[in-house]
Amino acid sequence: MKAGTRVLGAAVLFAGSFVALRVSFLAPETCPAPGAPALEDAAVAAGTWVQRGERDGRYVYEYDRGDDRMTEGYNIVRHAGVTMSLYQLVRAGHGEVLETADAGLAEMLDHVVEAGDGLAYVDNDTRASLGSSALLAAALAQRRAATGDGSFDAELRAVGRFLRGQMTPSGQMLSRYDLVEGAPVPDETSKYYTGEAAWALALLHNLFPTEGWDRPARQVLDYLATQRDEVEDLDYRPWADQWAAYTLAELAPHGLAEHRVAYARALAERFGMLVRTESQKGSWPVAFIDARARGGGIGVWLEGLGSLSTVAKRDPRLVDLREPLVDRLECGAGILAERQEDEADAAEWPDPELVEGAWFRENVTRMDDQQHALSGLLLAAGRLGPVGS
Amino acid sequence: MRALLTMLAAVNPTAVAVVLWPRERGVFGAVAAAIALGIVAGAAAASEALLDALDVSEATFRVATGVVVGLAGAHRLVFGARPVDVDTPTGSWRRVAVPGLIPALITPQLVMAAISTGADDGTFTATWTAAVALALAWIAMVLTKQRRLGWLVGTRFLGALGIAVAFALVVDGVKSV
Numbered sequence: 001m002k003a004g005t006r007v008l009g010a011a012v013l014f015a016g017s018f019v020a021l022r023v024s025f026l027a028p029e030t031c032p033a034p035g036a037p038a039l040e041d042a043a044v045a046a047g048t049w050v051q052r053g054e055r056d057g058r059y060v061y062e063y064d065r066g067d068d069r070m071t072e073g074y075n076i077v078r079h080a081g082v083t084m085s086l087y088q089l090v091r092a093g094h095g096e097v098l099e100t101a102d103a104g105l106a107e108m109l110d111h112v113v114e115a116g117d118g119l120a121y122v123d124n125d126t127r128a129s130l131g132s133s134a135l136l137a138a139a140l141a142q143r144r145a146a147t148g149d150g151s152f153d154a155e156l157r158a159v160g161r162f163l164r165g166q167m168t169p170s171g172q173m174l175s176r177y178d179l180v181e182g183a184p185v186p187d188e189t190s191k192y193y194t195g196e197a198a199w200a201l202a203l204l205h206n207l208f209p210t211e212g213w214d215r216p217a218r219q220v221l222d223y224l225a226t227q228r229d230e231v232e233d234l235d236y237r238p239w240a241d242q243w244a245a246y247t248l249a250e251l252a253p254h255g256l257a258e259h260r261v262a263y264a265r266a267l268a269e270r271f272g273m274l275v276r277t278e279s280q281k282g283s284w285p286v287a288f289i290d291a292r293a294r295g296g297g298i299g300v301w302l303e304g305l306g307s308l309s310t311v312a313k314r315d316p317r318l319v320d321l322r323e324p325l326v327d328r329l330e331c332g333a334g335i336l337a338e339r340q341e342d343e344a345d346a347a348e349w350p351d352p353e354l355v356e357g358a359w360f361r362e363n364v365t366r367m368d369d370q371q372h373a374l375s376g377l378l379l380a381a382g383r384l385g386p387v388g389s
Numbered sequence: 390m391r392a393l394l395t396m397l398a399a400v401n402p403t404a405v406a407v408v409l410w411p412r413e414r415g416v417f418g419a420v421a422a423a424i425a426l427g428i429v430a431g432a433a434a435a436s437e438a439l440l441d442a443l444d445v446s447e448a449t450f451r452v453a454t455g456v457v458v459g460l461a462g463a464h465r466l467v468f469g470a471r472p473v474d475v476d477t478p479t480g481s482w483r484r485v486a487v488p489g490l491i492p493a494l495i496t497p498q499l500v501m502a503a504i505s506t507g508a509d510d511g512t513f514t515a516t517w518t519a520a521v522a523l524a525l526a527w528i529a530m531v532l533t534k535q536r537r538l539g540w541l542v543g544t545r546f547l548g549a550l551g552i553a554v555a556f557a558l559v560v561d562g563v564k565s566v
Contacts, residue, residue, distance in 0.1 A: 003477045003487035010491040017457065017497045025453040028444035272566030276449060324566040 027283035029276060032334035036381040040092070042337040043377035045357035046370040047089045050082055051100040052353050057107030059367050060354065066363035068350040076123045077192075078368045080108060080135030085371040087142035092383035098147070105143065108136050109155065115177050116184070118161030127185060128177040130166050133159050134196035141203035145387045157211075160204045163197045164216050171223030172231065173197045189232055195224060195243025202250035206388030214254065221247050225263035238266045240274060242300045242372075245307035249386045252314040261317050264308055268321050271304040275332040295359020298336045299372025305329040306379025310386060333380030336373055391557060392506045393518040398458055398551035399502040400494070400522035403543030404465055406529035408493045410472035410537065413484070413530040421489030422523040425499070426516065429523075432500055433507025433515035440508055447508045448565035454498075454505035455558030461498040462551020470544045494526065498551070505558070 018026075034042075053060030059082055062071035086101035112119045113128070120128035121136040140156040143149070166174045166184050173194040176185035201217035224244045229237040248256065248264050256264070278293055278301075293301075309325040312318035339359055346356035358365040359373055378384040409418075432439075440450055473488040499519075506515040534540065 001474050001476065003475050003483065006473075006475055006487045006491055010495070014497055014500075021453050021457070022443075025456055026443065026445055026449065029446060029449060030444065268566045269564040272448075273563050276446065280449070321566055328566055 023283070023285050024288065027280040029279040029331070030282050030335075031279050031331035032338045033330060034334055034337050036383075039333050039337055039377045039381040040383055042340050043089060043092070043374045043381065043383075044094055045340065045342075046374040046377070047086055047094065047097045047357075049354075049357035049370050050086060050367065050374075051097055054100045054103060057103040057105075057110075059104065062364060062366040063351075063354045063358075064364050065349045065351070065355050065360060070354075071364075074123075076108075076111070076121060077129060077131040077135060078366070078371070079104065080121060080132050080139055082367050082371045083108065084135050084139035084142055085374045087139055087146050088375055088378055088384055091142060091146040092378050092381075101139075101143070105139060105152075108132075108139070109152075112136070112155070112159070113179065115179060116162050116165035116182075118158040118163075118165065119155060120159070120162045120177060120179075122179070126179050128162075128179055129190075129193065130163065130173055130175045130177070131190060131193035131196050133162055134193060134200040137163065137200035138196065138203055141200070141207055141387055144207060153208075156204065157208070160201065160213060163200055166197065167216055167220060170227065171219040171221075172228070173220060173223075191232060191234055191239060191241075192243070194220060194228060195241045195247065198224060198247040199243045199250065202247045203387050206250055206386065214251070217247065217251065221251065221260060222257075225260055236270075238263065238270055240270045240301065240304060241267065242271075242304035242307065245271075245304040245311075246386075249307040249310040250388050252311045253386070253388050256311070256315060261315060264311050264315075264318060265321065267304060268308045268312070268318075268325055271301045271308065272324065272328045274301050275305065275328045275335075278335060279331055292339075292361065294361040295336065295339065295369035296366065296372040298332055298339075299369070299374070299376040302329060302332045302336065302376025302380055303372060305332065306376060306384070307386075309379075329380045333377055336377060340373070391554070392510050392514050393521060394550060395454075395458065395502045395506060395554050395558070396499075396515075396518040396522040397525070398462055398547055398554045399496070399498040400519070400526050401461075401465055401470075401544060401547045401551070402522065402526035402529040403540050403547055404470040405493045405526040406532070406534065406540050407470035407537065407544055408473045409488060409530045410540075411534055412532060413489065414480070415527075415531045417482070417484050417489055418527045418530045421485045421494055422527045424485070424490060425494040426520055426523050428495060429499065429503040429519040430512060430516045432503035433512040436504045436507035436512075436515075439504055446565075447505075448562045450501075450505050450508060450562075451558050451565070452562035454501040455555040455562060457501045458498045458551050458558065459555025461496065462548045462555060465548030465551065466545050467548075469541045469548075493530070494523070 061074050083104035086097045090098050108121050112121050115128050121132045122128045137159040140152050174184040175190035175193045176188045198220035205213035312321045341355050346352035349355045359369045475488050477483045
């Protein structure tokens with residue numbers, strides 16, 4: 001073969017390799033950087049979307065802008081989560097949503113029943129879910145931190161006692177309580193609720209530090225850190241659990257054992273990879289992994305990264321993660337803010353009020369898209385931290 | 390250690406020996422290896438600027454390097470190596486370029502490894518680890534060799550090493566924040 005042909009062949013190999021990589025693994029990571037005030041504005045716009053849709057303490061659950069149709073049905077766990085995020089917005093200085101959040105809280109408190117040693121937030125089911133009660137407790141804790149008003153402390157403690165009663169000796173949380181039998185339903189767990197309960201217990205500890213809430217909080221956190229993914233057979237370990245990250249952030253000021261630090265690091269790696277991949281998706285000609293993540297998905301990652309960033313700032317064993325965590329947090333927040341529907345985008349749809357401030361995928365948005373995005377954006381804007389900070 | 394293994398897998402000195410079978414003149418081989426080392430050092434030194442220009446993080450580039458090193462390793466493991474057929478006359482300095490640099494030494498996997506190691510571990514580490522791998526490649530290409538079987542076994546072994554290194558690079562890249 002002629003030498004020139006060899007050189008040409010090598011040039012083709014190099015160019016082909018580069019092109020193939022550039023549209024796949026080596027696609028550019030696009031990270032808009034709108035700055036903290038713009039991120040906070042985006043969080044406020046998300047809160048305003050919830051506020052506009054609130055009627056009698058209930059929010060717009062799901063909306064399809066293509067059909068200009070609201071989806072039937074409701075989910076009280078998500079209701080509790082949205083209310084909690086509105087109180088986070090109040091904590092960040094946006095008292096204009098307090099009335100809406102309080103309406104959402106009143107709706108929850110109208111539906112609490114005695115369960116176990118405390119109170120549980122239920123719908124019409126005969127089984128109380130751990131998640132709705134955990135997020136009710138988190139909402140009450142965020143409200144207390146935001147307003148300093150202790151008028152719901154009795155309810156907060158009562159919900160905490162219900163949560164504690166769902167815990168098994170290993171720290172695993174049972175996800176249901178049978179209101180007819182008057183006992184937790186054995187062997188039923190949820191990959192979401194355990195972390196939510198751990199966070200609620202940690203919040204209780206930081207609000208009432210002498211009452212012993214730290215023991216169950218740490219026990220559940222340890223279960224999450226060392227056993228949960230395996231026992232409950234979760235894929236992609238560690239499972240990207242932002243509730244566990246919130247819990248770590250609440251408990252970090254009190255010191256974290258080595259295995260908890262290792263868990264924080266593993267979670268940071270997971271959330272970091274998810275944001276990095278998302279930042280490349282815009283340059284992929286074909287979706288290799290998934291279409292663009294929904295607003296709630298990116299919001300969850302930001303909640304995780306923001307909470308872990310707080311942990312890394314507190315714990316010298318994670319000092320090497322401080323800068324990368326901030327980079328990823330800012331990157332994800334920039335992506336999220338860019339994908340939010342603004343006034344001009346909204347004007348093109350039949351009901352602009354149900355579009356502006358929201359995140360849509362395939363023309364559908366759900367209340368928790370705004371919830372998680374709001375929380376994540378506040379964390380990225382530096383406007384939110386642990387109750388215990 | 391990983392940097393050294395990455396360079397060994399990317400250069401694959403035994404494959405270089407087979408490609409330049411039966412042997413290359415020592416001075417030609419030395420010049421080719423020196424130029425290759427210069428390219429590695431330059432790529433490593435420019436790694437930060439290159440990654441910035443490409444808008445990718447070190448972790449992302451590490452994953453891409455793992456993919457390229459892994460594919461090259463798998464190719465060597467499955468297909469081995471063959472002596473290169475070129476019209477460059479024996480004794481001509483043009484042999485430094487072809488087949489010395491192309492296709493023997495300068496490969497996509499070596500360039501990727503140089504940039505990735507430079508970004509992760511610094512120019513010095515990238516350069517000395519590449520120097521070791523290229524020195525072994527030079528020894529392999531100038532040795533007088535009789536039977537090809539042992540070299541082909543070595544080629545496949547280093548191909549397998551490339552796959553292992555690739556796995557480590559990808560996992561590390563994916564797990565980076």
